[in-house]
Amino acid sequence: MIPQWLTHNRLYDLVRSGQRLTPWWAVIPVGLFIAFGSQLFALPIVFMLFLAGIIPTTEESALAQPPLVSGLALTIQLMLGFGVMILCTWLWVRLYERRSFATLGFEPGRILFLYGRGLLIGLASFAATVGLLAPLGYIAIEDSDPAQVGLAALGGVVLVFFPGWLIQGAAEEILTRGWMLPTLAARYRVWIGLLISSLFFTFMHALNPNLSILAMINLALYGLFGALYALREESLWGICAFHSIWNWAQGNLFGLEVSGQMVSGGMIFNLIETGPDWLTGGAFGPEGGLVTTIVLLFSMAVIWWWPTTRQRMSTPPVTADHAL
Incomplete structure (x- = not known):
């Protein structure tokens, strides 16, 4: 049985409050332009930071920097590239669809x-992946520079999260679950919005290093999970928080790779996967392993069958006349 919150949702009403809906043939090109064009905007400043020696090129050079310095470099990169992604999505919604940022x-x-x-659920969900691997003996503490771990790295760890990961997580959610998903679901079919937004989210990570087939499956599953989470809450606040703290927990809390990439800014714990790659994710990080598949499938089942305790009150949609 298909739940009512999946077919009749406040997010669809918010999309319809604008003067026009983006057609299907424009959704993907516009999404690609926003996703990858925004990253190009950050390249000149990133190149300048690279020439100044602030952005490390190898793991060894990153570990040679104080956590505050490497954390600042990562924060600038995240703020620039993903901040522009948020701005471009809002400009499209405001100028073409004629509706406000709140309708995302x-x-x-x-x-x-x-x-x-969202912060609590996201932290608990990623901790569950580590918790599943630890009893099997597939997680170990890695030897590291004391200056990069624990209280010594706390300044860099906090700096990266506020506002680095907060902006990064929100940007990807705004583009895929805030704009693309409800736009396609409201104009065509719900399953079209779920499918295309999840696959698009997967494609956004296609250039990440150490990408595997299982990692791509998990990225698509996360896209579907994020869509169900946003639709169940009829809001983007929770899934933005979930996404941000999930990435932060991987890299800066547990010291693991985040979608195949090394993370700067220090870490509270420095863990390493020691089991088979198909289970732990290997060089891609836990998102590339079967343990994350299990956590995501379980999380989606909880969202799907969680009992509805109350119905959200129906309120008039935000009109284009009130667009910011």
Whole structure:
């Protein structure tokens, strides 16, 4: 049985509040331009930081920098590239579809509750992946420079999260789950929005190093999970928080690779996967292993069958006349 929140959703009403909906043949090209064009915007400044020796090129050079320095470099990269992604998505929605930023899933009300709950669920979900590997003996503590781990790295760890990962996680959610998913679902079919937004999210990571078939499957599963999470809450606050702290927990809390990439800024714990790559994810990080597949499938099952305790009150959609 298909739940009502999947077919009749506040996020669809918000999309319809604009003067026009983006057609299917334009959604993917516009999404590609926003996703990859925004990253090009950051290249000149990243190149300058590279020439200045602030951005490390190898893991050894990253570990030679104080966590505050490497954390600042990572934060600048995340803020530039993904901040522009948020800006470009908003400009398209504002100038073409003629609706406000709030209609991307950021309506006021229960913000602290939804965002705080997203942080807790995201942290618990990623901790579960580590918790599944540890009893099997597939997680170990890696020898590292004491200056890069624990309290000595706390300044860099916090700096990267605020605002680095907060912007990065929100940007990908705004583009795929805030704009692409409800736009396609409202104009065509729900399954079209779920499928295309999830596959697009996977394609956004196609150039990441050490990408495997299982990693691509997990990225698509995460895209589907994110869509169900956003639709169930009828908001983007929670899934933005989930996404941000999931990435932060991988790299800066547990010291693991984030979607195949080394993370700067230090770490609270420096762990390493020691088991088979198909289970642990290997060089791609836990997102490339079967343990993350299990966590994501379980999480989606919880969202799907979680009992509905109340129906959200129907309120008039935000009109284009009130667009910011």
